[in-house]
Amino acid sequence: MFENKMQNLPITMTKCPTMRDAIYGLAIGDAMGVPWEFTPRGSFCVTDMTGYGTYGQPAGTWSDDTALTLATCYSIKHRGCIDLADILNCFRNWLYKAQFTATGEVFDVGSTTRIAIGRGEGESDEQSNGNGSLMRIIPLAFVKDIKEQEIAAVSALTHAHRLSTDACILYVNIARQLIQKVPLQLIYRNIALPSSDFEWIRSIDTWLESEIKSSGYVLDTLQASLWVLANSDSFYEAILKAVNLGDDTDTVGAVTGALAGIIYGYQSIPEIWMSQLQNRDLIEECLF
Numbered sequence: 001m002f003e004n005k006m007q008n009l010p011i012t013m014t015k016c017p018t019m020r021d022a023i024y025g026l027a028i029g030d031a032m033g034v035p036w037e038f039t040p041r042g043s044f045c046v047t048d049m050t051g052y053g054t055y056g057q058p059a060g061t062w063s064d065d066t067a068l069t070l071a072t073c074y075s076i077k078h079r080g081c082i083d084l085a086d087i088l089n090c091f092r093n094w095l096y097k098a099q100f101t102a103t104g105e106v107f108d109v110g111s112t113t114r115i116a117i118g119r120g121e122g123e124s125d126e127q128s129n130g131n132g133s134l135m136r137i138i139p140l141a142f143v144k145d146i147k148e149q150e151i152a153a154v155s156a157l158t159h160a161h162r163l164s165t166d167a168c169i170l171y172v173n174i175a176r177q178l179i180q181k182v183p184l185q186l187i188y189r190n191i192a193l194p195s196s197d198f199e200w201i202r203s204i205d206t207w208l209e210s211e212i213k214s215s216g217y218v219l220d221t222l223q224a225s226l227w228v229l230a231n232s233d234s235f236y237e238a239i240l241k242a243v244n245l246g247d248d249t250d251t252v253g254a255v256t257g258a259l260a261g262i263i264y265g266y267q268s269i270p271e272i273w274m275s276q277l278q279n280r281d282l283i284e285e286c287l288f
Helices: 018-036 064-079 084-097 111-119 138-142 148-155 162-179 184-190 196-202 218-230 235-243 249-264 271-276 280-286
Strands: none
Touching: 018 064, 018 138, 018 235, 018 249, 018 271, 018 280, 064 084, 064 138, 064 249, 064 280, 084 111, 084 148, 138 148, 138 162, 148 162, 162 184, 162 196, 162 218, 162 249, 184 196, 184 218, 196 218, 218 235, 218 249, 235 249
């Protein structure tokens, strides 16, 4: 079993309004992408919130991306600390009891995530580098004085390879700088990198769309999301651009949406999209 070294480590949560911005941004991006997951780029064009499609879910339904993010939020809020065992228990309540879901149904569960939740720890082999921990890691950006080892440990509950844990560390650090209003371009140029695997961030804003992959591989998802943010000027544009990249549309939408929410704010989310979002009461319950 995963050694719970972080259990009961006291933390202080920041009193920052962008927590709501990020989580709603993530949920919207997720829900926008759900109907189009696995659809090839260029074969569709999303212009609004839709339903059904890949999973037959009604419009505004979010997937495991938001559910596991809310499970993480709920644990931190109610335990007052990074308690790995409690976060894992919340994940199990989602997978086995359908808690933290939009409509009471669990769907779109990655095999790596499913196996890790069952066994109590993530695999650390190179093949286990899907985006399943990146998609749920944003709450840690709102934990004051979060340590990189804590981010890595939360990632490792499902994805323990260094590439996945480093991607989560970089993503959280980007979010924390955005919360402090550091311009995105300065972040890309100056942020400390966890390893040389992430040197691409220095020039990601100059890449062509044809160079961007939007698969479930953790680096593809992170690159796609950061490229979208550098090449859009509003929350609306960022979400549509992210989802229209195709393939892993819900997770690229979610990872993009969380940072876009921080950049542009909750009030920038189109009201028509918000009105269609399922189970907003649960989202509010989990915010800290």
